[in-house]
Amino acid sequence: MSGAGDPAEIFRQEAAELLEQLEQALLDLGRRPDDRGLVDTAFRALHTIKGSGAMFGFEAVAAFVHDFETAFDRVRSGLAPCSPALVAAALEARDHIRALIETPAEAEPGRGTALLAALRLAVEGADAPAAPPGVEPPGAEPEAEWLVRFHLGGEALVNGANPLLMLDELRALGSVTVTALTEAVPPLDEIDPESCHLGWQVRLRGRCSRAAIEEVFIFVSDDARIQIERLDAPATPVAEAPAAAPAAPVPAQPASAPSTPAQPAPAQPMAEKPRGEGEIARVGGSLRVQAERLDALMDRVGELVIAHARLSQIASGGEAGLTTVAEEIGRLVAELRDTTMSIRMLPIGSLFTRFRRLLHDLSRDLGKPVELVTSGEETELDKTMIERLADPLVHLIRNAVDHGLEAPGARIGAGKPEAGSIRLSARHAGAEVLVTVSDDGRGLDAERIRASAIEKGLISAEARLAEHEIHQLLFQPGFSTAKEISAISGRGVGMDVVKRTVEQLRGSIEIATRPGRGTDVTLRLPLTLAIIEGLLVRVGDGCYAIPLSAVEECVELPPPEDGRSGGYSLLQIRGALVPFLRLREVMRCTTPPDPHQKVVIITAGDQRLGVVVDQILGSHQTVIKSLSRLHADVKTFSGATILGDGSVALILDVAHLLEIGEEEGRRTRMRQAA
Incomplete structure (x- = not known):
């Protein structure tokens, strides 16, 4: 099994976060297709996955994402709109990237080719208005000429940087002329084979922005010396900048060139300033730790709490010095316990965001427009609780959409908006967290639930049950009121799993319903299990x-x-x-x-x-x-x-x-x- 220090495992962890960003950006684009910020966010996530994948040996990932990025770049350049078909194809492509990263051996052969074809069809088949000859399409970058000089840090090659891939990415932006800068290469007997002594100068002409060039160096910008300068001034009748002089050492700060009021100021390097103490502190502000180590730490703290209880019992004998020490150790143990528990706490919003994709797919499959509303995302819960809550909430949301929400026509007939609403909320209540799944659908029909329970032999026809007791029948194994079995629900599997999981977490479930207005299912959970x-x-x-x-x-x-x-x-x-x-x-x-x-x-x-x-x-x-x-x-x-x-x-x-x-x-x- 790969350890935490394994480069491939590090890439998988970072890629999971980037894929999450990509999914959220694509889902937002489905609602706001004209938001250029979302397009840029999706494109940056793809670009980072591609670069990291190539760096850590995930060649299949890098190749697929490169073609994905190429298709999506037409949207970024304003050559095609962000249509629902493109969002759907991009989400499926995102799932394929995750499969290539997590389980490459199980990835379906030929699926990548089919997905790329669907992406191209969604982009090139869009009814985008053709730009007249000589007129730039909206959002397209004008052609420009750039001079790029870069020297990688001494440890860049050891850390996995590949300058050839960077030159290839620059070549993809337009026509290039590459010159090697060899002035810093030491004599042969002094060369360190693990250090990068070469530099490069690239003259680039193409329809690209400064940001696109900077993204090429996104993984090495902290340690590299990079200078990006635009040689032609837009909309200014001045002569083209002279060709680059023979290679010279790149200074720590670019020399100030004589300028006229019409000339742009010399470009500043992306990352040449030394890191100060404040910058080091910011870099070290967070640390990725294996979950198993946190669990082991929590176990040790638990043993320490037990040992302190024993010490306190011994100190209760009356010896003043021992009692004082026991009290001081008790204070430190309590602080250590609280600190350790706080390390394990995560905002529940990290769980809520996963369900946007679920609702997107359910809405498409069932033909029911659904909106997700969340509140209390900052509410913190133990990481183990969050991990084990995912499946119960999936079942509750699926049931709410399939059983709770009416079809669009029925909603309009009842005076409701066509789109149904699913609300996820969380809040603290003492030492508990209340997580509620609400819908604005038809509500629960107690008589129908009772009749179904009698039919299945769960209760007798003479049984007298209160309404909340009838609602609890929903959590009986095999219980379902669905008239037809579908791919979503109807087999009576799911709600019993919800109850069993919540009880294992030492929690409870409460149901409140309003006929014709909706249902609230509230999970009462302890803050921690430790x-x-x-x-x-x-x-x-x-x-x-x-x-x-x-x-x-x-x-x-x-x-x-x-x-x-x-x-x-x-x-x-x-x-x-x-x-x-x-x-x-x-x-x-x-x-x-x-x-x-x-x-x-x-x-x-x-x-x-x-x-x-x-x-x-x-x-x-x-x-x-x-x-x-x-x-x-x-x-x-x-x-x-x-x-x-x-x-x-x-x-x-x-x-x-x-x-x-x-x-x-x-x-x-x-x-x-x-």
Whole structure:
């Protein structure tokens, strides 16, 4: 397996980012075809991929992107409009580039040729108005003559730069005359074979801009000495600049040539100034690190948290000096934990942008115009959470477009805009992140869901379910209300995967629907999967941890309630009735209860539940350890943690406790009604 330092792996990582930029630019061009900035962004991404691919040995990528770039250059030059057919062909070509980079052995033979033909047809077959003879097409560069001198840095060849490729790219811009600059070549016995001693002078005439020439040197501009000078002044009746003198060493700063008011100022080199301390700081502002190393760092921090808990327990013996050291180490451990967790946090906007392409393709396949609206892109979430959220959100979006949004004619008949709307939003709510997928479609039909569930044998015809319980049937394996099976949905696969994945992330799903107006599906997720603050409680002889983010308050259990034999009861807290559940009964404890029991009020969304425990032991930094596969079906616990004395405490699953409380409440109401 390639390591992080492997040049090919570095290229793949950078190419993935460039392909993402290319895709976003192409999708934006589908909506704003006249935006020259977007065209330039797409062209720069292609140009960079081509240069990097050739540099790192991806010849098939470089060759394909070169032809792709040539076709797209007609749009950049204003010779052809950016049509929907071109955007569609360019997106497919982008997918082919990714296949050539990631899995070249699996790339379909002949697909590249077919895609390039489609690109040429989209560009050359466009009904672009022909320019009259002698008239420049809009946006086309006028013909110009340039003088380019460049010396590569001493380490350029070692770093993979190839001057022959740069000369080839300059030749593609027009007619060129190339002269080698040999004045810096040392005697033979002093030559370093790994250093570049030659320089080049290129006289170029063609329809190209300064920016196009600068892009040739995009990978070496930091260390190279490059001078670009225009020899002919546009729209100025002056004689052509004299031919270049015999090669001379390129100075650190170009010499100032005598000029007249009509002459342009001498061109400045692209990169000749030395890097100062500030520039070095900017270059070192970010660092690419393997995800495995971050995971290993998080594991070590977790072990450090456990070791500190043990130290604190030993220091509680009363020795002042040891207690002071334990407190100082605790402060440092907390800061290290927070810093490490912040390194793993990424803005969720990096996930949202992936779905623009999905909606583009769904809109085309289903014939439904769809607009994507996003908000809260800056909301940060653990990188592992973001990676595992991708598939659930894909299923939710596909279902929203296929089942939720009406056909264009039906929308117009209902007084809605022809184009449907899918909204992705994220926001913080305490120690949770709420990710919501909303549509403005027809909403959920509870009776239709119930009828389908009865038909499939998921519930009995006599079952009485609340509306939110009916909505949860959507997440049952094999459930679907689609009348026809399509390539998008209808087989009952997907929504159960969503629920299973969200539960594995210790999250929950809420559904809110408005008949005729749309549906909101909200995923409630913890910020991180590694370390949380927990409230340690004792029930019988066992210790358990409750995520502190779900704890609202702790109160004493009043004597009247304390005297009841069990079951589902209500507690009055500041005028509000809160149901409570005895953990002793859930855990089937046989030891006698403590005389003064406590109630921990936990919340999730609008639900509140009191959990009766024997004793509250205090807060605890909880390092979450996954349960074994043998305990995968035990829903009461979401994991385990190690305490300071080496014992294990199970972490209670708040969502499951709320479900137990709701089920007990339903049974109590049924008994009372009977």
